[in-house]
Amino acid sequence: MIQKLLLGAAASLLLLLAILMLRTAQLDAQDALAPPISRIELDDMALAERLARAIRIPTITRPETPIDPSAFAELHGLLAAQFPRVHAQLAVERVGDFSLLYRWDGRDRTLKPALFAAHQDVVPVEPGTEPRWTHPPFSGAIADGHVWGRGTLDDKSSLIAQLEAVEYLLAQGFRPQRTLYFAYGHDEETGGAAGAAQIARLLGARGVRFAFTLDEGSAITQGIIAGIDRPVAAIMVGEKxxxxxxxxxxxxxxxxxxxxxxxxxxxxxxxxxxxxxxxxPARLTEPVADMLARLAPYMPYPQRLVIANRDVFEPLLLRALARNDITHALIRxxxxxxxxxxxxxxxxxxxxxxxxxxxxxxxxxxxxxxxxxxxxxxxxxxxxxxxAEGFGNEAPPPSDADAPEFALIAKTVTEVFPQALVTSGIILATTDNRHYAAIRDQGYYFVPLRYTPQEQTRIHGTDERIAITDYADMVRFYVRLFENAGG
Incomplete structure (x- = not known):
């Protein structure tokens, strides 16, 4: 009897292992890289100079502190001067005193439009830390292959890069099939109530509904996820x-x-x-589970085994994710x-x-x-x-990582950054994107910044900077994205 029980247990264990290995085998990586496309030729140094001019304007917002109108007026004047085609051919309006809304009319009005967001404002520099900066925080210095200053990462670089891309496409005679909107709030760092929230209300009142929105919140990381050496482009589908x-x-x-x-x-x-x-309590949300499933094929076998069989190993998986501050925040x-x-x-x-x-x-x-x-x-x-005083909100419903709009952004990533793996997930912070949740089908979070462990302290911290080559690739990404989204 004991021998039969042992044999039965062994057979059950072998069957379980066979099922686990079968599931894991289904996650084997497909390592073929995306075919390269022709590189968009740009003047990297000219791009850097134009970004630096915007960085030198201190469009700072602070909680419970009046905004300096002159800084935003100066930035608006700079945008009009640097991007003359944009301001001549797109509809432009100011919303909520300092926010900007651009509309690039498409040829096919039956297509739902898309919205691309960024914000003009930046956080202040912590008093007393100014001497720690290699170059002053609003110098817009171009040195050592970087543009230095507050806003080079969060998020003025994205705003300027988007307008660079539109200016470039207008010069090529491109006109999108789909109408494209560009929404640039002025108070994202203090909640967005006077900026993006007002833009969303205005567009909602006009009956506009977007196929998708795209805002900041994620990047192309490297050296962040244990066991993966390749760059990882995380196109996030939600925020906390x-x-x-x-x-x-x-x-x-x-x-x-x-x-x-x-x-x-x-x-x-x-x-x-x-x-x-x-x-x-810790738990796996669907976006985080999808993120892990997309990355699992490129991980070592033990991680693939656990992720492929998370219904069996979920407690173990949660404990492993809890050991790292970033992944811990994804599950709790x-x-x-x-x-x-x-x-x-x-x-x-x-x-x-x-x-x-x-x-x-x-x-x-x-x-x-x-x-x-x-x-x-x-x-x-x-x-x-x-x-407490200030803004507070529950997380908007996550968007669909299997939607065609996600695939469109992912396609653009692989065209411009062919080495990058594409995944999804949720961002850990809060962005202006949440204000558009009621007037969109899908909402995604991604900026094509290259982000390594060394950059973690620079966003909102000392020595914020962006590599000149990385910024030029950001512009290239937006050129291809607007071609693909508007195509």
Whole structure:
């Protein structure tokens, strides 16, 4: 009997292994590269010079701080001067004071239009860090093969590259079949309420509906994903939601020589410790599962085995993804304690202590359910849990990575960057693209920046820069994309 049981168990194990290997074999890589297309000849240094001029204009936005109208007026004047064909042949209007909307009319009005977005504004430089920059943050210096300055990565380079591509195509006599829109908000870094949100409302009121929208949010990475040496172009299909909660604890004040058992700071600290010990549960969303499935054929065999059989190995897969900060954020609504405020003097007990906690929500998760999780976890009814000022939103529904519009963008990637692997996924941040969710069929996130681990600290950080050759390839990408999208 025991021998029969052992034989039966062995047979079941062999059958399971055979099924797993069959599934894994179906993910074998097809390594044939896309056929090369003729390279678009551009003057790389002239492109760099025009980008540098835009970088020198400090179109900075800050929360709760008035916008400098002169900076945006200067940028608008520069755009009109540098791209005369664009401003002569496309319809241009200003929305919400400083945002810009361009329309390139297509020949076939029955085709749904497409929208390409970027933003004019940049984040400020952290006070006191200016001396750490190799070149001043708004110098637009061209040195060591790069253009240096705030906005070279996020996101002024994309805006200027798109207009370069349109100017180039107009000079070639190209006119799209499909109408193409270009939406350039002025306050993305502070939520987009006065910029992209107003553009979306305006277009919605006009009855415009897009086949797809494309905005920032992803790039061509290399050295980021373990086990893959080739560049990876991640055309993301969604973004996470964004909300910040304020936790406020109150307690008896008085002299620090007689601390109270009901002090505000210890009460708040206990609540924060409980939240830190109980993160939101990890789960694989469909876009992330699709991302892994697309990359699996190019990974070592053990990873392919796990991904091909994720219904069996999902707990193992989630644990592996949780070991890296970036992949951990793909599988969980993240919780970041970002601000603490309490007290005015070392010998005075504060009557109030507060903390701000920033959450990035996975698609499908609700802000109110998150608030209830916080209340239940801290288990202290005396602590107020409220939404912080500023913008907050749940994640828009993810788009379809199997749609023809995704394939169109992927085709363009392989034409311009034939070594790159194409995948999907969701971005970890928030963009203006979410404002267009109600007036589009599909929404995607991708800018053809080359992004390595060395670049991680440069976006919103010190020494933001872009390689001159990378920027020229960005322009080449948009030329081909507008040809393909408008074709």
């Amino acid at each position: 939601g964004y909300v910040t909660f304020r936790l406020t604890a109150r307690g008896r004040g008085g002299h620090a020589s007689t601390p109270s058992a009901e002090a505000a700071i210890p009460r708040l600290a206990r609540a924060l410790a409980r939240l830190d010990a109980r993160p939101l 609504t993240t919780q970041a304690m970002t601000v603490l405020r309490a007290g005015v003097k070392d010998n005075v007990l504060p009557t109030q202590a507060e903390a701000l906690i920033n959450y990035r929500l996975l698609p499908g998760e609700r802000i109110e359910a998150l608030r209830q999780h916080i209340i239940a976890t801290i288990a202290d009814a005396s602590i107020d849990v409220t939404l």
